[in-house]
Amino acid sequence: QQQVKQSPQSLIVQKGGISIINCAYENTAFDYFPWYQQFPGKGPALLIAIRPDVSEKKEGRFTISFNKSAKQFSLHIMDSQPGDSATYFCAASDFGNEKLTFGTGTRLTIIP
Amino acid sequence: DADVTQTPRNRITKTGKRIMLECSQTKGHDRMYWYRQDPGLGLQLIYYSFDVKDINKGEISDGYSVSRQAQAKFSLSLESAIPNQTALYFCATSDPVWGGMSFGPGTRLLVL
Numbered sequence: 001q002q003q004v005k006q007s008p009q010s011l012i013v014q015k016g017g018i019s020i021i022n023c024a025y026e027n028t029a030f031d032y033f034p035w036y037q038q039f040p041g042k043g044p045a046l047l048i049a050i051r052p053d054v055s056e057k058k059e060g061r062f063t064i065s066f067n068k069s070a071k072q073f074s075l076h077i078m079d080s081q082p083g084d085s086a087t088y089f090c091a092a093s094d095f096g097n098e099k100l101t102f103g104t105g106t107r108l109t110i111i112p
Numbered sequence: 113d114a115d116v117t118q119t120p121r122n123r124i125t126k127t128g129k130r131i132m133l134e135c136s137q138t139k140g141h142d143r144m145y146w147y148r149q150d151p152g153l154g155l156q157l158i159y160y161s162f163d164v165k166d167i168n169k170g171e172i173s174d175g176y177s178v179s180r181q182a183q184a185k186f187s188l189s190l191e192s193a194i195p196n197q198t199a200l201y202f203c204a205t206s207d208p209v210w211g212g213m214s215f216g217p218g219t220r221l222l223v224l
Contacts, residue, residue, distance in 0.1 A: 099157060099170070100157075103154055
C-alpha cells in the first residue's frame, strides 16, 4: 500500500522554466511534509518542509504548496537551473512519530 | 567531517553470505533509521530505533536484522544475502525538535 504517491516519475524542464512535482497522501494523521533532493552518489538532503497549518512555504526559488482538503502538496522550482538537476522525493509523517513515508521520486533534468 | 557515515560505501557479495553494514553519527540524535532505495520505489524503511534499547521493524524488515550498539552506532545485517537485496542502503538520523532527517552517503550493495 503506497501511502504517498508522487508524479511525474521524470521531468525535463528548460533552464529558466518552472519545475512542478506533485504528491498525494492518504493518511490523514500525516502532519509534516518535507521534500528531499538527491544528487547521484549522495544521500537525500532536506530541501524544504511544511506543516499543514499553512498553505504555502517559500525558500528562495523553492515553494511548497499544500492543499489539506485534497490531501495534496507540490514542489515548485522557479527559474530552474542546471544545478537543480537531481532526484526529488516528497515524504510525509506524523510529526511526533518521525517515520517518514517517501514518494517514489522524480528525476528532474534541466536543459540549457 | 560528515555527520552520518556509512561503511562500506560499496560491497559485492555472494548469495548466502552474511554481511553487515555499519552506520555512525555525530549529531547526538537518539533516533536512527535504515532505508533501502530501489529505482522507481523510492525509499522504504527497513528498521528504526528511537533509543539504544528500542528497535522496531519497518515496512520491509524480512531478511534483515539490526543492532544498536550505542547512541551513535546502528548496524544492519543481512543474515543470508539474496540477489533481490541488491540495492542502495541509507542510514539516517532525525532531530526530534525540528523533525528533519539527515541521511548518510549510502552503501551500494550487489548480491550475486
